[in-house]
Amino acid sequence: MFNDPVPTVFQEMTWEEIAAAARADTPIVIPVGATEQHGYHLPVCTDWVLPERIVREAGRRRNLIVGPFLPFGYRSRPGSGGGQHFPGTVSLRATTFMSLIEDVLSELKRCGFRNIVLYNWHLENSGFVYEPAYLVSERNPELKIVVIEDVNPEFTPQRLNAVWPQDFPGLALEHAAVIETSLWLYHEPSAVRTDRIAADSPQRVVNHDVVPIDTRMSTTSGALSSPVPASAEKGRLLTEWLVERLITIVDDEFPDRTPI
């Protein structure tokens, strides 16, 4: 922390620096995450640390502020995050999560920001990110809020082949698997318990949910497909694609504001 030459990370800045950025109409990108089990080999902070790293990288290439990250998200669901039966997952009720985003947006508006991006890593947050953005927008139509609930880059056949040369389990099962493990290996390898990496897959894959949770829709380890093919080099590639998509959106939505 505190090592970047130009201060662009909200939490590391002083109020004067933040006020100056807001006055300049700099876009601010809020990493939205979760505290959630990520298998035997990844820490529970995965869903908020990784998007924060991606946004920091984007901040090195474009004029934007890395907003205050949200370390808690909506409940984990078996088919996308393993499910609420795992210890280590610390989820919010829908109402709490939406109020939290609503307040952060209202306060950033008060700080003077007008160009805001919500950059969401945790799939289960979908919908619950849009609603508070909508509510704040109703009261503050002068803001422009961009809601990216699915941060995945376009996976062209070449890209699919580069990351999953053998068989692609589908993005739905990419929890604690190749993408996230590769990104950690690239950004912070000390976080990965490499000796605990092992293949896994759900016994039952369906497109509906059941409560109480049917644990056959999740896995024993918590990884929904195999993290074995992960590598730091893939993490570098994925970072490139993720950053590229984010800065494309920022350039498109705030055309006058992003040259660095």
Added chain:
Amino acid sequence: MFNDPVPTVFQEMTWEEIAAAARADTPIVIPVGATEQHGYHLPVCTDWVLPERIVREAGRRRNLIVGPFLPFGYRSRPGSGGGQHFPGTVSLRATTFMSLIEDVLSELKRCGFRNIVLYNWHLENSGFVYEPAYLVSERNPELKIVVIEDVNPEFTPQRLNAVWPQDFPGLALEHAAVIETSLWLYHEPSAVRTDRIAADSPQRVVNHDVVPIDTRMSTTSGALSSPVPASAEKGRLLTEWLVERLITIVDDEFPDRTPI
């Protein structure tokens, strides 16, 4: 109404008939919808009438109760429902919508039902259907609640070809388009303003949202792709596939309860 030989539609039954069905542990399937613009040619009730028809059809083939339908849903989003700027759309806040489902589930539990399915037609409701099911399940673990937030049947290549022989715009743009128009033409053709059917498509198709709404992500008519290829025969086919998927889930999740 009131014409089915055996009473299976909750709203048309007396309390004694309902009590008997609950005592028999009959599964109950709740159509979850919305009141939302559906282009120049379809009525705003589309999202709650169509799933009600599908569940009624399933009720003719399996032992289940057509639960009380929910005619209001979460806010329409431009890329999936046209957006909140259309008159005719009557949406609920997320908190209202979730409370509504929570109460209906709690009351069905009080009525004695233990096997409940939430059958959701309106894509924007996703997440907001799961949360109240989860909350009610926490308090009533003896219930089994199945949450189908995406009712689409599997679209095999043959099926895709049968419905969209020319070019398939993608399910994301299937709002007030071929699927829904065909279903109306099959189930209630008088509801379709056939002279107002016309092709349309959004100027801008992206995988993120913006508030205030960027109307280029929606269309002028409110239909997100062309309803022109719709037909009653396709409506019959689609009904078959939808019903088949629903009864498969009901059979799988409540194996002892569904023979008619």
Added chain:
Amino acid sequence: MFNDPVPTVFQEMTWEEIAAAARADTPIVIPVGATEQHGYHLPVCTDWVLPERIVREAGRRRNLIVGPFLPFGYRSRPGSGGGQHFPGTVSLRATTFMSLIEDVLSELKRCGFRNIVLYNWHLENSGFVYEPAYLVSERNPELKIVVIEDVNPEFTPQRLNAVWPQDFPGLALEHAAVIETSLWLYHEPSAVRTDRIAADSPQRVVNHDVVPIDTRMSTTSGALSSPVPASAEKGRLLTEWLVERLITIVDDEFPDRTPI
């Protein structure tokens, strides 16, 4: 459905038709009901279907829109609706019910309507209909919202004699009794289980409540007084009086808007 020559039923209209009605400042009348047991012989949809029929009839005589009906209401109380111990009754908490009305009003305002009537059939909803109307009015003083929590027409001695020639049990006990049974017999006789019509009356009639529910304040059948004297002809008469009162209010409150 969909058979009326001129579209006046919100749920059956397209968004363009709705937008035109709103632009013309047409009054919109929302049937507010409940899903509640109605004795051995009437379906649980009674409280939302009947007011919808009355408003439709009024729509044939005056220029108004039949608004989106609300099929769920506040909790049933023993002395007016039989009570929450009956299966088949699906009630909302007060907070949910009020939020639902608040959202529907806000959305109708967004659609462009300025003249709104809440037409409530379920006595227990009283107060809970007024509050959301008040809240929406505070934020939108340009709307005019008429709240009819008690839809009963004036029962003159002649009218009382026409409907209850023998003995009048009082309006308080008119649940699933002469009025509602007669209206069903007139509007949709197939909904009435005529073989299950039987007299009933509460063991205890008092002007206070007790929780947990004292079932002596309700009845075994759920009808609070005898439906035996009901007839289709009485249903026709009652429809006349109900429609007459509604259109009188609409004429008085929106004098420039109601000629058909």
Added chain:
Amino acid sequence: MFNDPVPTVFQEMTWEEIAAAARADTPIVIPVGATEQHGYHLPVCTDWVLPERIVREAGRRRNLIVGPFLPFGYRSRPGSGGGQHFPGTVSLRATTFMSLIEDVLSELKRCGFRNIVLYNWHLENSGFVYEPAYLVSERNPELKIVVIEDVNPEFTPQRLNAVWPQDFPGLALEHAAVIETSLWLYHEPSAVRTDRIAADSPQRVVNHDVVPIDTRMSTTSGALSSPVPASAEKGRLLTEWLVERLITIVDDEFPDRTPI
């Protein structure tokens, strides 16, 4: 205050005295009121002071505790309380009012009370008193909660004649009129601005509401009918009838608990 020989008023008792009363299963009667304009001649505390006096009087004749009074109520409506446009009226939102009662009931339960009466003076509170009682009862079925939302005694023809020998305007218009003025004259005459007593009546009497408020449904003074015929002697009579009804209910509902 503090003058009663045996302590029976909750707010004037010590915690030990309260604990002893709760251990003895003594019924506790909570006066529920409002802070609301009461014409030119009565103070705004009318709706919570008067029921408190009635319950105190009942406490002299039966073994019961005068519970903590609630000095705030739900919004005033023109036809029953004059309406929210008067200064001096301090009303609660429905949600606040219901939460307040819910908390007071929960706390009395924690104190050990099992026999509770809600004694409501302010007509607009109806429904909003029942709901929190219901919610607390669901969680604490061992409590018995009696809800008296309408405290009026039976007005037999003789009684009507005794109070309104000339013409009876109807109970609906009895706001700041004969009943309340007489009760003040009997219990605390210094509270009445006798020189400001004057007849009044609404320009428009209907059985529906309008928001924004139609002030013709209220009056200039805030009294909805004439207080001129009020007298201390009528206040004594009314007190008798009110107390008699209350103790009858208490005797009926808690037969083993009320001998003094």
Added chain:
Amino acid sequence: MFNDPVPTVFQEMTWEEIAAAARADTPIVIPVGATEQHGYHLPVCTDWVLPERIVREAGRRRNLIVGPFLPFGYRSRPGSGGGQHFPGTVSLRATTFMSLIEDVLSELKRCGFRNIVLYNWHLENSGFVYEPAYLVSERNPELKIVVIEDVNPEFTPQRLNAVWPQDFPGLALEHAAVIETSLWLYHEPSAVRTDRIAADSPQRVVNHDVVPIDTRMSTTSGALSSPVPASAEKGRLLTEWLVERLITIVDDEFPDRTPI
């Protein structure tokens, strides 16, 4: 009640008198209290009656209105109020308490008041008084709201010596002790069970909390330190100091409004 020559007590005034005071921009001071155990010797109304008396006294010296008192407060904590395990304490949840204040402030604003003071006696209310004041201020920046969460006067060494000539236990333990007992002895001696006054002190005094409550942090009697040294004369002195501080604040914050 009702004995003051000039009406200055909100609850005892008519709406016209209140309207006149508001039009004159008279400051209004709301006593904020609690219903809470106060040892063996004091009534549970202590926390709302005492501040009401102080504000009344201030009202005799300055031009201000004694606002509607709030008889319920936030939960009692062992170290400051004895704790929630005592019967007799009737506390509100934080959300209820804040909503109550929010509504009262909103209504006083509607009545026309612009200069409002919240005068809080119950230490546990701290924070929960500020929040609703903040929320109402956001919506009504034309109001000036003064929040006094700690009403204690400055305790100079002389004053400390006058009240606690022997040993001063600290203000933190001044619950149902010298200050409150002295004030009752001065203002309403009949409220004090003098025969039940006895020394007490907690077994454990720490600066953190534990839930479930550690009763060693409270006392058996509910008084947190000894009320034995209390006297009516000390009550007179304390009244002087409390009133002096209140009128100093009122003079400072509303300089043009307070001459009597």
Added chain:
Amino acid sequence: MFNDPVPTVFQEMTWEEIAAAARADTPIVIPVGATEQHGYHLPVCTDWVLPERIVREAGRRRNLIVGPFLPFGYRSRPGSGGGQHFPGTVSLRATTFMSLIEDVLSELKRCGFRNIVLYNWHLENSGFVYEPAYLVSERNPELKIVVIEDVNPEFTPQRLNAVWPQDFPGLALEHAAVIETSLWLYHEPSAVRTDRIAADSPQRVVNHDVVPIDTRMSTTSGALSSPVPASAEKGRLLTEWLVERLITIVDDEFPDRTPI
């Protein structure tokens, strides 16, 4: 991150490691903070980073888990945090903040933890930390939750002299001043803009609040007293005292659980 030999930081652990710690009944200490302006020279993350460092240090000496930190707090008040008028401060509404803590506690309980400490750095959070702890405790009396709303160590005369040898402004004004600046200088000196350190003090110091904010109760810089005397050595001393107090509490409250 991720450098500690034994994993004790919740966010850096895998779910299996967390599950093991919970099974062993290890106490978990949650740093509760805020995102708030801290003068010209400190970053806005001060209030959540510093307590996290203190708890980490305690974790090196006792067997405890550093729980998931809360980076957002309740609104800043002028006299303790500078006030809500500063850009950079990102506060939550009281209701959001309490829901957030409630959810985190509920989830830690689900994870299996039974010994929980809330370690709060931001004074304005007081009360709002206790309430959610109370609510969760009511539902889960098997948990023991310790609430430290004021983390300050005892400041003996020697300690006061060591930190403020010249003049001590009082703890109330210790915002962005000697304590916090010294701690940063000791733990992460790169975070301090040393060239921006400058003395400051409020124009008006009172013991009440005013809304809208009276900025004279805060300062221009946001530091409420002078940070000039800060030093890394003082930061080391303060860390010792803070850690000592925390581990004393942990040892006292969980005597069987804390040997390392």
